[in-house]
Structure formats: C-alpha cells, structure tokens
Amino acid sequence: MSVNKEVKRITTNTLLRMKEAGEKISMITAYDFSFAKIFDAAGIDVILVGDSASNVMAGHETTLPITLEQMIYHAQSVIRGIDRCLVVVDMPFGYYQSNSDIALASAIRIMKETGGHSVKMEGGKEVLDSIKRIVSAGIPVMGHLGLTPQSIYKFGTYTVRAKEEEEANKLRADAKLLEKAGCFGIVLEKIPAALAKEVSESISIPTIGIGAGNYCDGQVLVMHDMLGINTEFKPRFLRQYLNIHDLATNAVMQYIKDVKSRDFPNEHEQY
Ligand code: KIV
Numbered sequence: 001m002s003v004n005k006e007v008k009r010i011t012t013n014t015l016l017r018m019k020e021a022g023e024k025i026s027m028i029t030a031y032d033f034s035f036a037k038i039f040d041a042a043g044i045d046v047i048l049v050g051d052s053a054s055n056v057m058a059g060h061e062t063t064l065p066i067t068l069e070q071m072i073y074h075a076q077s078v079i080r081g082i083d084r085c086l087v088v089v090d091m092p093f094g095y096y097q098s099n100s101d102i103a104l105a106s107a108i109r110i111m112k113e114t115g116g117h118s119v120k121m122e123g124g125k126e127v128l129d130s131i132k133r134i135v136s137a138g139i140p141v142m143g144h145l146g147l148t149p150q151s152i153y154k155f156g157t158y159t160v161r162a163k164e165e166e167e168a169n170k171l172r173a174d175a176k177l178l179e180k181a182g183c184f185g186i187v188l189e190k191i192p193a194a195l196a197k198e199v200s201e202s203i204s205i206p207t208i209g210i211g212a213g214n215y216c217d218g219q220v221l222v223m224h225d226m227l228g229i230n231t232e233f234k235p236r237f238l239r240q241y242l243n244i245h246d247l248a249t250n251a252v253m254q255y256i257k258d259v260k261s262r263d264f265p266n267e268h269e270q271y
Contacts, residue, residue, distance in 0.1 A: 010086040012184035019206040025218025031074040036081030054225040075114035087117040088152040093150040098155035103130030122148035124174025143178035147190035188212040211237035
C-alpha cells in the first residue's frame with residue numbers, strides 16, 4: 001500500500017513518510033480553480049501555486065513582476081478546487097528578501113487569506129532568517145535551490161546551475177541549512193543529476209526536482225509546459241504529455257467555421 005493511498009489529505013508529514021518509504025512525490029503547478037480540481041481528482045500529491053503565474057498567466061517575461069495580491073488571488077482559486085493534495089504557494093519576489101519582518105507578514109497573509117497549506121521561498125543562506133521566523137510561526141516552508149528564477153538578472157541566463165564546484169558546494173551547504181531551519185522539502189531546479197542525487201541522499205527532507213534528474217524524491221513541472229499549452233518552451237528536461245495548443249486551436253477554428261456557416265447552433269442546441 002502506498003503512503004499516498006493511506007491518507008485522506010496529503011500533509012507535509014505525508015511527504016516525509018513518502019521519502020522514507022521510497023515513494024516518489026508528484027507535483028504540478030496550477031493557478032486556477034478548474035485545473036486544480038482536475039489535478040487533485042487525478043491524484044496529484046502537491047499543487048504549487050507558482051510565481052510562474054507571472055509568465056504563463058500574465059505573459060510577463062520573468063517571475064519578478066507578480067505581486068503578493070496576485071499570488072493570493074491565484075492561491076484562493078486553487079484552494080477552492082482541491083480536496084486532498086497539499087498546496088504550496090510561492091512567495092513572490094520583493095515580499096521576503098528585504099527583511100524577516102516583511103517576510104513573516106507576507107507568509108501570514110498568504111496563509112490567512114488563501115487557505116494554502118505552505119509557502120515556498122527561493123534561496124539558501126541569504127533568506128535563512130526569514131525562513132526560521134516563518135517556520136517558528138507554524139507555517140511550513142519549502143525551499144528552492146539551483147536555478148532560482150527570481151534571481152535571473154543575477155544569473156543572466158536560464159542555463160544549468162551548480163556545474164562548477166564552488167556553486168555546487170554552496171548548494172550542498174544551503175540544502176543542509178534549509179533542512180536544519182525546518183523546511184519540509186526543497187525544490188532543486190536545473191542542476192546536474194549527480195549533484196541532485198547526492199543532495200537528496202544527504203538530507204532527510206524530500207527534494208523535488210525540475211530538470212534535476214531522476215534521483216530526486218519527487219518531480220514538478222509547470223502545467224502549461226507539460227500539457228503543451230505553451231509550446232515555445234522546449235527545454236531538454238520537459239516531457240510534454242499533451243498538445244493543448246493544437247487541440248484548442250483546432251477546436252476554436254472549427255467553432256469559428258460552424259458559426260460563420262450557420263451550422264451552429266442547430267435545432268437541438270436552441271430553446
Ligand atoms: O513558479 C514555479 O512554477 C516554480 C517551479 C518551476 C518549481 O517555482
């Protein structure tokens with residue numbers, strides 16, 4: 001019997017038990033009620049209300065512009081759609097980096113106003129004080145290391161991180177710090193698979209990989225990428241399970257044709 005099937009609701013403890021049992025954790029992003037409902041009913045373990053909403057929902061080039069209010073709106077919509085999975089809400093850029101008072105206030109707003117179950121924050125040592133205060137307030141925190149998109153202007157590129165020893169050592173140390181600070185999991189984004197394996201084996205909390213190979217304790221993908229809504233983004237790590245872009249285009253083209261030709265609505269589709 002899988003740990004996932006034993007529980008009525010997935011909690012942060014369930015994820016820890018899944019890691020201990022060697023059961024992989026499935027995580028996907030969602031930003032609205034309808035998709036959250038589909039993913040939850042399909043049996044997903046974790047929904048991430050990612051700040052990738054800034055890209056895929058709002059059309060921005062980076063995740064930096066999204067506001068706390070916008071994240072709260074998306075998280076509220078997701079929460080209305082789910083019964084069982086754990087919901088992690090991204091803390092947006094600018095609402096936790098400056099000091100731990102602001103970070104704690106942002107996390108409290110997310111928890112109070114959305115009904116979300118936890119928050120996610122990018123970074124290691126730099127944001128450790130904030131993480132500790134948020135955890136002390138009883139709010140579960142997921143870390144995020146490797147390619148942290150909120151720092152894209154520092155990196156200058158979306159290429160694989162921690163290939164050099166110095167950056168890999170910092171990541172190893174940061175993972176330990178996040179574990180010690182009480183994080184319940186860590187997203188590892190776009191780092192070498194061997195490093196992700198080593199980090200996953202060196203800490204007791206689950207790692208969730210995106211472009212970090214098969215040895216992480218779980219995997220996360222952005223829904224628009226894996227469902228083929230956004231077909232322009234084709235990194236090597238992405239497996240596209242559907243092509244909604246083409247399906248939706250064909251459906252809408254057919255609808256337009258039917259309206260123009262007066263085929264729609266027919267006598268059965270009217271009152
Ligand atoms: O915002 C997001 O979608 C994320 C994932 C890429 C992990 O942080």
